[in-house]
Amino acid sequence: MYSIFKKNLKIHRMKTTYLLLLLFFAATINIIAQKPKKTYDYKVFAEKFTKNTRGTIEPLFGYAKEWSYIAGKIGKSVDDVSKLSKKHYTRVKEEVQKTKAKGLLMIYDKAELSVVQESPIKVANIKIFVSSGNDKYTFTLKNCVQTDKTWVLGDDAIAEGPMFDSEEAVSESVTTGNTNKNVPYKGYLKFNKETVGKEMKGYYVTTEGTKVEAVILNDNPNNMHNNDIELSLFKKAYGEQGYTKNSSNFNKSISKNSLRAFFVAKHLYVKAGNDWFILLNEAPISKVVRISSSTVYKTPESVEKKDLIGKPVRGYYIDKNGKRINAVIKYQNVETLTNMNSTFLLYNIAYNEKGFTEDESNNFKGILMKKDVKEFHLAGFTYYKANVSALNLGGEWRVLSDDISYTTGKYIYKTGGTPKEESMLVMGFKKSMSQITSDNTELSTKIKNKEKGYKITNIEKIIKEYNEWYLKQYPGKFNYVLADIKTVAVEETVVTEETGNNSNTNTGSSASPEHEKFGKALLEAFKSDTPDKLLALSWTSQELGNTIKEKTKNEDMKNAFISRFKKKDPNNDAMQKETKTQFNNVKGEHKDLNWEKAEYVSFKFSKQGISKDVNFDWGSATLQFESQEAHYFINVSEFMHLLSGWKGASYMFK
Known part of the structure; x- marks a missing residue:
């Protein structure tokens, strides 16, 4: 009898255990079903991004919950973060559109993470390796932000691969054209990043039509395109006998507003709209190019020179008017040097120059607010204003990374108008292109009606047809940039208040x-x-x-x-x-x-x-x-x- 009771008790315990396991398993399934899809892993987020490019990427910039989390971490308002996210959406969308304009898909392969900062919140670049048929390329999401549950997209994106590389222009050689006749300029598109930051022989053309040979700094592309940054001229070119990297080689800077064009590193720059572009094909509707650089920065600690802290060091800054000012600036610790709201202490003589004295009362010159300059160069590094992440609203000063990448954007430019990036014409092509060609009613109507041969795939044909029509309709009206110029052999370096005192001149x-x-x-x-x-x-x-x-x-x-x-x-x-x-x-x-x-x-x-x-x-x-x-x-x-x-x-x- 006891043995039967013992056996029944054992069976009862087994059933109870089994029921408990079933209940636990059911509860677990229920919890898993309720848990949101995991995107905290950057690889999962990267793959999700590639899939969203087939529809919309806007949700990946976050919503109120994500913005609230970010705002709490960085001490900003939710509204501030929301506005930034919407602004950054436009930029990243443009880069996605560039891939679509080339007919590329974005099939996920793998992803790599490069951390920009760990606190107060994690920010990183996510490099996605993707394919489209036999084509392989990368799509880097810049300054993505990790929240407590997911990632949100940052302020920029860069598509890189053979299909995005700088293309060869119409000619491998630089064609300047006959400067005595009204003939079009044929330019050179290939971009050589090795020439960035070097002083190179070139020329500029004044608004009056005087061509002056000069040694020009081939600056960061962003500065070359920016009308507010003056052109820096030097005495000797990089590699030339007598060349020196120190400030004594600097000649002067000139306002781009006084120029018709300038030529350096095989590129002829012309003003199109509010900025300067590289001229590729000159015509009533021209082809122009803009070079963009990635925003990858060195860590502040990696460029700090502790042995110089507290010493006056020779360098320069670009003032709010775009003029380069040679100056002696006290070197500061990394926290102060990169702080946008701190000040420069200016001196007359650098610590390693003849006549230097430790008595600052005899050497001190003045104070300059850092927020009032566009960039500065000190101790071998050039510092740029940088929103290192979507969270850093005030910005700080950072040095660009050595492995910075460059992308080429091709634009069409109708004289007197605003350049339009070709990749952006995909959306609303008939409206945009019909407006550009509106003075040719027949052509504009064909584009508006989407007639055969007048769609986005026929853009080259459309531009050619318009240009031929314009030149025939208005003979002699279009003035080519290098027509009828007079040449001065070399830049005349006259000792004036600007050339002789280039360290301080900036407002005339x-x-x-x-x-x-x-x-x-x-x-x-x-x-x-x-x-x-x-x-x-x-x-x-x-x-x-x-x-x-x-x-x-x-x-x-x-x-x-x-x-x-x-x-x-x-x-x-x-x-x-x-x-x-x-x-x-x-x-x-x-x-x-x-x-x-x-x-x-x-x-x-x-x-x-x-x-x-x-x-x-x-x-x-x-x-x-x-x-x-x-x-x-x-x-x-x-x-x-x-x-x-x-x-x-x-x-x-x-």
């Missing part, structure tokens, strides 16, 4: 009666045997401090100046001591100069951008005089309009 020069009076008094001061007259023309720390207290509205700048003067020049005599030294140096530099026969020629003032910040005129000036048929130039590095009048400082021969 002037010679008012007050400046003329100061210039003549300055020459008389140097003709005398003692520095007394020069001291009367030179500002003191107290004079500058009083002017800043009364005129400067920027409290940070005001406090920085005042505290520095109190610390470095408490007795208000440091500048006088320095001026006496400069007087003796100038008098002793040219032993054969006959000062008694020195005659005044000119005095030219170049206003600096800091004038706006301090709220009074601040710049540099150049005194030109002659003696016994020889011309001399004395540079006044600091020339400013104080409450006590116009005053100078830091004098030396050019």
Whole structure:
């Protein structure tokens, strides 16, 4: 009897265990069914992206829940993050459209992750390896953000592969055309990234039609295309005998607004719309090209030079007007150097140059807000304004990576209009192209009606037909960019307030009666045997401090100046001591100069951008005089309009 009871108990326990297992399994299935699809894994997210390109990628930029999570991590509002996401959607969509314009699918193969930052929230680039038939290419999602449940797309994307590489132009050689006749320019499209950052022989054409041979910096493509960044000219080209990389090779920068075209690295740049493009085929509807660079940056720590921290180092910056300004800037630690809201401390002499002194009161020049410059170069690296991720609304200063990639975008440009990227014409082609050709009613109507032979696949034929019609309809009306130009053999390097004092010029020069009076008094001061007259023309720390207290509205700048003067020049005599030294140096530099026969020629003032910040005129000036048929130039590095009048400082021969 006991054995039967024991057996039944065992069976009962087995049934109970079995039922519990069934219940657990059912509950597990229910939980799994309710769990959202896993996209926290970047590979899953990457594959999902490729599938969404067949429909819409907009959901992958996140919704309120994702935006709220991101906003909480970075201390921004949900509305800020939402607006950025919508803005970035447009850019990434453009890159997806580029692949579609080439008839490419996006079949997922694999993905790689490259982390940009870990905190306060993880940001990374996701490189997706994809295929379309026999074609293979990569599609990199830039600055994607990882939330607690998924990834969301970042601010950019780049498609790379043989089908996106720079294409050969009509001719392998550069065809400049006959510059004495109205003939079209045939350009060169292939882009050589090895030439970026190098000073190269080329030329520019002024708006008046003067062609000037010059050594031009082949800058980062973004700067070359940007009308607000001036063209930097140099004395010697890279690889040329006598070439040097230091600032002494810099000649001057010129505004692109004064140019019709410029030629460097086999590319002729012309203005199309608001920016500059590489000219490929010139016609009433031209083919132009824009080179874009990827936004991959070095980590700030990898470019930091700890041994230079706290030392004045020679470099340059591009001011808000696009002009390159050579300057001596104090090197800062990585946190301060990359901080967009911090300031530059400017000096006269670098730590490794003759005449340098540790006494900052004799060397300090001024303060410049970093947010007021477009880029700067220091200790071998060029720093650009960068929104390192979709989260970094304020931005910071970063150095581009060595393995930066470049992509070529081809545009069509009708004179007087706005360039249209070919890949973007796929959507709404009949509307866009019919508007571009609207002055040719017959052609425009054919495009609008989508007649056979007048669709997106026939774009080359349409452009050719329009150009032939225009040139026949309006003979001699279209002016080619290199027609009827007059040539100057080489860039004329005349020592002026711009070329001789290229380190500080940025808002033009002037010679008012007050400046003329100061210039003549300055020459008389140097003709005398003692520095007394020069001291009367030179500002003191107290004079500058009083002017800043009364005129400067920027409290940070005001406090920085005042505290520095109190610390470095408490007795208000440091500048006088320095001026006496400069007087003796100038008098002793040219032993054969006959000062008694020195005659005044000119005095030219170049206003600096800091004038706006301090709220009074601040710049540099150049005194030109002659003696016994020889011309001399004395540079006044600091020339400013104080409450006590116009005053100078830091004098030396050019």
